Each structure stands twice: as C-alpha cells, then as structure tokens.
Amino acid sequence: GAGVSQSPSNKVTEKGKDVELRCDPISGHTALYWYRQSLGQGLEFLIYFQGNSAPDKSGLPSDRFSAERTGGSVSTLTIQRTQQEDSAVYLCASSLGGAGPIYEQYFGPGTRLTVT
Amino acid sequence: SQQGEEDPQALSIQEGENATMNCSYKTSINNLQWYRQNSGRGLVHLILIRSNEREKHSGRLRVTLDTSKKSSSLLITASRAADTASYFCATGIGYSTLTFGKGTMLLVSP
Structure with a gap:
C-alpha cells in the first residue's frame, strides 16, 4: 500500500519568504x-496531531512555525x-493512534529545505 | 535535551561481524524503539520493545532493555554491507510523542 508522502522533496527559498510543506499520511492512521x-543530528519533534484532539505544539521552535491538518488526513x-x-530536512510520520502505548511510526521521505 | 543518547557515535566493521549499539535515556518510558535511516529508504522502524520486556528478536536483530539502568542495546548479527546506515533509538513517554537520539552511524565494509 501507499506510504507516507511529502511534497516538495526539495525546496530552496530566500530568507524572509514563507514556505508550505505538505504531508499525506497513510490512510487510516489517526x-x-x-x-x-x-x-x-537526530530528529527534533515539532508537532503532533491525534484525531480531532488539539495538536501538541510543544516542539515548535517559534511562532513563525505553524501546522494544520485538514479532515484528519493531509497536513501542511x-x-x-x-x-x-x-x-533542514522536515520529516512527517504517521501511526495508528489511540489511548495506548506509542505505535511504530511510518516516515515519509522528507522535504529538504534550504534557506539562502 | 535529548532523552535518548546512542553510543558509539560511529562504528565501522567488516561484513560478517556483529555490531552492537547502545542507547541510554533519562526518564521512565513505556516503550523504546529502534529506527534505521539510510539514503535509499529513509527512516524505517526496526523493532519496538515495551518497558515490561527485557529482550526481543527480529531476524538478525536483537534488542535488550534494562529499565533499572535506563539503557538498551541493539545487536545486528552477521552484518552485511546493506546494513550501513544510521541507527536511532526513540523513547516513548506517555501516549504521544517519541524522542529520538542523535544516532549511531554504522559502516559495514565488504
């Protein structure tokens, strides 16, 4: 089946511009x-969505960063x-959620962002 | 600060040898996971061990967990060149996020 997809795979932008990165999770992963x-470096957690609950934004490094998840599926x-x-490389992952121990996470290929 | 720290930072071995990587963490966890990252396949889940388990096997992989020492080890037996990758441990606290270490870079030479 289809895995997690991310777009674009590479993004070069000028300092001061806004960028949007997209993630399509595995169908059925909440x-x-x-x-x-x-x-x-290792992975730095940014934000977590679980179903319709309020997202855990505790990892966002500044208020310049935001994310949304529409319809419980695609995230930007x-x-x-x-x-x-x-x-950096921005990685998206999805997993089966629920009120239990963490499930394994399935990662997308990432978006490599370069700010010039 | 990082919850999980892998050791060594880099490891170089010959094909056929075993590779052992260690992970130490600071706070109580409910599970610990190992992931592999290489340029070809991205970041891939290898194995999950729960806090009430002490050892787990998957193919050529063996993971141990010692909650009293807050440490885990990943053993890869009979290594292959294709095992060349970075290996990360990730700790699960509560019911939400994982915290990843900085990884061990493994190089397996033919």
Whole structure:
C-alpha cells in the first residue's frame, strides 16, 4: 500500500519568504507527526496531531512555525519569514493512534529545505 | 535535551561481524524503539520493545532493555554491507510523542 508522502522533496527559498510543506499520511492512521532533522543530528519533534484532539505544539521552535491538518488526513507545515537556521530536512510520520502505548511510526521521505 | 543518547557515535566493521549499539535515556518510558535511516529508504522502524520486556528478536536483530539502568542495546548479527546506515533509538513517554537520539552511524565494509 501507499506510504507516507511529502511534497516538495526539495525546496530552496530566500530568507524572509514563507514556505508550505505538505504531508499525506497513510490512510487510516489517526496520528501525524512533524519532525526536523539538521545535518548529522537526530530528529527534533515539532508537532503532533491525534484525531480531532488539539495538536501538541510543544516542539515548535517559534511562532513563525505553524501546522494544520485538514479532515484528519493531509497536513501542511508552514514556516513564515524563513531564516537560514530553518534549513533542514522536515520529516512527517504517521501511526495508528489511540489511548495506548506509542505505535511504530511510518516516515515519509522528507522535504529538504534550504534557506539562502 | 535529548532523552535518548546512542553510543558509539560511529562504528565501522567488516561484513560478517556483529555490531552492537547502545542507547541510554533519562526518564521512565513505556516503550523504546529502534529506527534505521539510510539514503535509499529513509527512516524505517526496526523493532519496538515495551518497558515490561527485557529482550526481543527480529531476524538478525536483537534488542535488550534494562529499565533499572535506563539503557538498551541493539545487536545486528552477521552484518552485511546493506546494513550501513544510521541507527536511532526513540523513547516513548506517555501516549504521544517519541524522542529520538542523535544516532549511531554504522559502516559495514565488504
């Protein structure tokens, strides 16, 4: 079956511009996560959606970052007024959610963002 | 701060040898997961071990968990060149997010 897809795969933008990154999770997965990975680093949690509950935004690094999930499926991560330190690979993951221990997460291929 | 920290940061071995990577964490968890990341397949889940389990096997992978020492190890037996990748441990706290370490880079030479 189809996995998690992300678009675009690469994005180069000028400092100060806004960017939107898209994630299509696996059908039926109620949980969706956004992470950021800088070169040679681990994954930094950004935001988590679970069903219709209010998202966990505790990982967003600043108010320039926001995300929404429409219809419990597709998610968009928006970065306003991009800065060079925003350059990273942005990874989306989905999993079966629910009131239980964490399930394994299925990751998309990522969007490589370069801010010049 | 990182919840999980992998050790070593980098490991280089020959094909056929075993590779052992360790992960230490700070707070109580309800499960620990290992993931692999390479350029070809992105980030892929390998194995999940729950806090009440001590050892788990999957193919050539063996994971142990010692909650008293807050540590886990991943053993890859009879390594292959295709095992070359970065390996991350991720800890699950509560019922929401995972916290990932910085990873161990494994290089398996033919």
